[in-house]
Amino acid sequence: MAGEDNSEQALVVGGQGGIGCAVATQLAQDARFDAVWTVSRKTSTSKGVQCLRPLHTDHSEESIKTLSEQVLEESPRLTRVVIALGTLHGEGYGPEKSLEALQRTSMEVVYRVNCVLPLLWLSALAPGLRKNPDCRVAVLSARVGSIGDNGLGGWYSYRSAKAALNMGLKCASIELARRAKGVKLMAFHPGTVDTALSEPFQRGVPEGKLFTPEFVAERLSGLLDEHPADGALSYLDWAGESIPW
Template sequence: MTSHLQQVNAALVVGASGGIGLEMVHQLLEQPTIHQIYATYNRSNDALQAISDSRLTQLPLDLTNEAQIATVVQTIQATTPALHLVVNCAGVLHTDAMQPEKSLRHLNPQQLSDYFLVNSIGPALLAKHLPPLLKQGDRAVFATLSAKLGSIGDNQLGGWYGYRASKAALNQLMRTTAIEYKRTCPNAIVVTLHPGTTDTQLSRPFQRNVPPDKLFTPQRTVRQLLLVIDQLQNSDSGEFFSWDGNRLPW
């Protein structure tokens, strides 16, 4: 069976300055059939900037800025007629000034807003501007990294209000996008993906209780995600998948 990844000519990785996004760029560059890869970053990353490959174009992007999203899409359109793969790896769990809320008493409007801006609204705005690059007759995949913590049905422990809610909203926004894309971009498959707990800056403060066999390297995470992406069918559009290919409850 021919790999769908071997049919990808052009790809976009959003959030390539993060651990998973950077590794996604590396592994896509290992695919000789991919002729062009666009990688966006919101902060300087020496490892990303050190990549020297004529197929890679790096573009600055703040996913909360719609004008910048539009500019990135227009820049890609100027050189590439269509994208066959878009992977959005951007997301926020914590910063120096923001930590996941353990209780209702820790909630504040600004932090909730920050979670939703990056984890929910940004990807929806990206979906808004991508259709001109996804309308081609070939198969295309638009995959956004979500989190199992965004599953309402799987929530047994509580806490982490803003992160959970923003990822749940992301899942709904992408499922609704998938329904519209069936009319406007009928060959585009839209999914959200749970990457598993990956040893990156995002998860590092929260790894203490993670069993060693459940803490993945970025290399393993990306291999697993690309395998899931490669096996997607048109009927999978609008679904929420774990790193092992299993569907997750909403």
């Protein structure tokens, strides 16, 4: 499935979420890429776009390993990876406002989706990335995962999971700087995006600060183009500004 020598390939994990779908569409419209893999829990179609390659996963370790091996084998020039996984609320859980609201089951769900799964995908892709001379990897983080920027408290599980994700990515960036010098890692804060994740919390968003997924996808693409491999993890917001750890 690999294209011509100068063609590139991309992978979007979480390709049917609001941001992930917009990123996949943006990449599919970029002439540099002849294949854009999209991984989702839902059965998806390519929607008539020839270069989109939909894959289904249950996010089990076996599925993650198998699909990563398939993508790496068929895409020797994988130059963009976007891991767009995240959850803030769902059936029976939401952001906690107090210590008394903490529950083990909801914490485990939030940690798994926001921290464990992105790192498992990165782990499974690592063997192939080590052979790649140029691959920019972005993982959806959040400003609320910043310990230094936390002046409000609350949202215990989501904040903690994103902070743990950031630490995992930091460790990975140090390792990849030694073993995969062509890889650039980025923890990306998209801002407040008009998706199902933020819908219950949009009332207090200042005018002009509720972004469309398409705007965020464009900003992320530009940031990935601007940041070549440098052996470091960048923690950036949608405007390209660094966020304190």
